Amino acid sequence: xxxxxxxxxxxxxxxxxxxxxxxxxxxxxxxxxxxxxxxxxxxxxxxxxxxxxxxxxxxxxxxxxxxxxxxxxxxxxxxxxxxxxxxxxxxxxxxxxxxxxxxxxxxxxxxxxxxxxxxxxxxxxxxxxxxxxxxxxxxxxxxxxxxxxxxxxxxxxxxxxxxxxxxxxxxxxxxxxxxxxxxxxxxxxxxxxxxxxxxxxxxxxxxxxxxxxxxxxxxxxxxxxxxxxxxxxxxxxxxxxxxxxxxxxxxxxxxxxxxxxxxxxxxxxxxxxxxxxxxxxxxxxxxxxxxxxxxxxxxxxxxxxxxxxxxxxxxxxxxxxxxxxxxxxxxxxxxxxxxxxxxxxxxxxxxxxxxxxxxxxxxxxxxxxxxxxxxxxxxxxxxxxxxxxxxxxxxxxxxxxxxxxxxxxxxxxxxxxxxxxxxxxxxxxxxxxxxxxxxxxxxxxxxxxxxxxxxxxxxxxxxxxxxxxxxxxxxxxxxxxxxxxxxxxxxxx
Ligand code: NAD
Numbered sequence: 185x186x187x188x189x190x191x192x193x194x195x196x197x198x199x200x201x202x203x204x205x206x207x208x209x210x211x212x213x214x215x216x217x218x219x220x221x222x223x224x225x226x227x228x229x230x231x232x233x234x235x236x237x238x239x240x241x242x243x244x245x246x247x248x249x250x251x252x253x254x255x256x257x258x259x260x261x262x263x264x265x266x267x268x269x270x271x272x273x274x275x276x277x278x279x280x281x282x283x284x285x286x287x288x289x290x291x292x293x294x295x296x297x298x299x300x301x302x303x304x305x306x307x308x309x310x311x312x313x314x315x316x317x318x319x320x321x322x323x324x325x326x327x328x329x330x331x332x333x334x335x336x337x338x339x340x341x342x343x344x345x346x347x348x349x350x351x352x353x354x355x356x357x358x359x360x361x362x363x364x365x366x367x368x369x370x371x372x373x374x375x376x377x378x379x380x381x382x383x384x385x386x387x388x389x390x391x392x393x394x395x396x397x398x399x400x401x402x403x404x405x406x407x408x409x410x411x412x413x414x415x416x417x418x419x420x421x422x423x424x425x426x427x428x429x430x431x432x433x434x435x436x437x438x439x440x441x442x443x444x445x446x447x448x449x450x451x452x453x454x455x456x457x458x459x460x461x462x463x464x465x466x467x468x469x470x471x472x473x474x475x476x477x478x479x480x481x482x483x484x485x486x487x488x489x490x491x492x493x494x495x496x497x498x499x500x501x502x503x504x505x506x507x508x509x510x511x512x513x514x515x516x517x518x519x520x521x522x523x524x525x526x527x528x529x530x531x532x533x534x535x536x537x538x539x540x541x542x543x544x545x546x547x548x549x550x551x552x553x554x555x556x557x558x559x560x561x562x563x564x565x566x567x568x569x570x571x572x573x574x575x576x577x578x579x580x581x582x583x584x585x586x587x588x589x590x591x592x593x594x595x596x597x598x599x600x601x602x603x604x605x606x607x608x609x610x611x612x613x614x615x616x617x618x619x620x621x622x623x624x625x626x627x628x629x630x631x632x633x634x635x636x637x638x639x640x641x642x643x644x645x646x647x648x649x650x651x652x653x654x655x656x657x658x659x660x661x662x663x664x665x666x667x668x669x670x671x672x673x674x675x676x677x
Contacts, residue, residue, distance in 0.1 A: 202232040202380040202400045203239055206246035207393025213238050218402040220377055223289040223521040224511035224560040232376035232400040240368070240410040243397040247339045247366040248416045250394025255336045255364040259313040262362055266310035269389035273303040273354075273382075280350065280381055285512040287375050288349050289520040289560075290475050292512050302351035302382070304643035305358040305659065312664045313362035329675040334668040336364035337442055338418035341411035343404075343432070345424045346523055347478045347583075349375035353382050355643075355658045356421050357396050363667035365419070368397045370407050372424075374523055376400035408432065415439045419667065422446070426607075426652045433655075444656030444666045446480070446648060448581045449609030452602035453483035454624065456595070459614035459636075461492040465499035467614065468587065471638040473507060473565050476519050477585040478527070480653075481610035481632065481641070484582055485571070486589045487598050493591045497569055500587060501546045504565045509552055511560065521560040522584055528561050531584035534577040535566060538588070544569040548585070579605070595620065599627045609649035612638065631657075 200217045201209040211217075216234040221227065233239075254262075273280065281295035290298070321330040342356040353369060360367045371379035383398045401407045411417055412435040419442040422429050426447040433443050453471075455464045472483055488496045510517040522528055528551055535549055548566030565585040571577060577588050592598040602611060611630040615621050625633040631649040634640035641647055646660035656666050 270306035349378035445654035
């Protein structure tokens with residue numbers, strides 16, 4: 185880490201008190217902590233408080249007590265604290281980005297982009313707070329009126345993953361707080377310091393006590409059990425794997441909580457032969473290796489029309505080979521480490537399976553261990569050609585730097601193949617034919633379609649999936665609706 189930035193410890197300055205409950209920083213009741221490790225070097229960069237059920241109960245109680253007053257505040261007041269949080273986050277962006285690189289591994293430039301993205305949700309929902317419009321509906325009776333109100337659902341439980349350790353938090357906390365809800369958030373055990381630094385921003389921005397509470401733990405089931413079983417919690421918002429999300433949604437049904445789920449994906453990328461293969465290959469290399477492939481919208485199946493597939497592979501292979509892997513604080517690093525050993529093994533297993541079934545390995549294909557990289561979880565960015573339906577990678581989310589390319593012949597064929605998945609989050613199309621762009625984007629059964637666009641996301645746009653990729657939307661005008669109940673008021677005159 186360079187010497188002119190604040191270290192994670194200084195930035196968070198919590199010691200081991202990383203629980204933020206009712207406006208106060210606390211250690212776990214038992215004093216228990218867990219280590220936080222830099223995935224690039226294996227170095228322990230700090231400790232976080234290891235909360236259990238009792239601390240979670242207190243956080244729920246704080247959120248529940250704070251809720252009525254927060255719900256009564258004007259939208260303008262709620263907007264004020266969110267705007268202040270946005271401004272503080274932008275002010276601290278450099279320190280936050282360095283912390284993120286140390287804790288999660290992404291290159292500094294990508295970490296800076298994520299901090300900006302995280303702050304965008306605070307600004308966007310500060311404005312959306314003021315636009316929670318109700319409705320009047322003409323009644324079928326002359327002496328009668330209908331009015332529709334939108335009211336905050338109450339206490340929210342938020343559970344977030346490690347791969348986007350700041351923006352996934354603001355994408356939940358900002359709309360919840362804007363709507364007049366209060367929240368208890370449990371971040372991933374790999375990235376509790378990023379979460380604490382974001383909550384420090386909330387504290388300093390003037391969030392009233394109890395409005396946003398943070399419970400760090402390395403025992404997610406214990407905290408999750410309390411959040412899910414407590415009837416005071418009226419909504420679960422979860423981002424993470426489909427496996428865990430499915431179990432939690434089932435549990436939430438027992439107390440009939442509202443649920444939104446942002447889960448895994450298996451994005452198809454379709455490159456038609458009317459597109460420029462070089463431009464498309466450049467786009468694919470950018471989006472595929474972003475965050476070392478650890479993104480839910482990462483292309484997992486790259487379909488390229490047969491006439492341009494070899495040229496496409498040539499450019500993609502060259503660009504992939506040129507990517508420099510290393511610790512994210514180093515200059516020129518284009519790809520950081522994976523999060524852990526299990527992730528390395530999963531990528532290797534998918535490659536071995538595919539090559540064993542006839543895929544061509546064009547570049548990469550192995551763990552990187554030279555020049556000190558063996559201390560971290562680095563995997564060489566990889567390109568596989570001739571991938572087909574028989575291979576594990578064709579169905580299983582990779583979450584690693586592995587580009588799997590499949591040749592196709594016709595538009596109808598590729599649409600059918602792209603849609604042949606349980607997932608439905610992101611999809612991408614490269615074409616210069618306008619009619620085709622419209623036809624294909626309408627036919628793809630996914631929540632998001634990028635047409636000649638590798639970044640179809642933004643705080644102002646609704647993000648979310650269908651099928652096994654989840655329920656509900658985050659961001660956009662839709663994002664705040666997830667935290668609002670609809671109330672019908674009938675009035676007999
Ligand atoms: P994960 O499901 O293992 O963990 C996600 C969160 O759930 C973590 O905070 C974890 O501690 C918590 N958790 C796990 N078991 C729990 C339990 N029993 N009770 C309560 N909480 C529990 O997922 P991950 O490996 O951290 O993240 C990767 C996954 O997230 C990928 O599948 C990826 O596609 C998905 N993801 C989706 C989006 C999206 O917006 N759709 C965004 C980022 C990541």
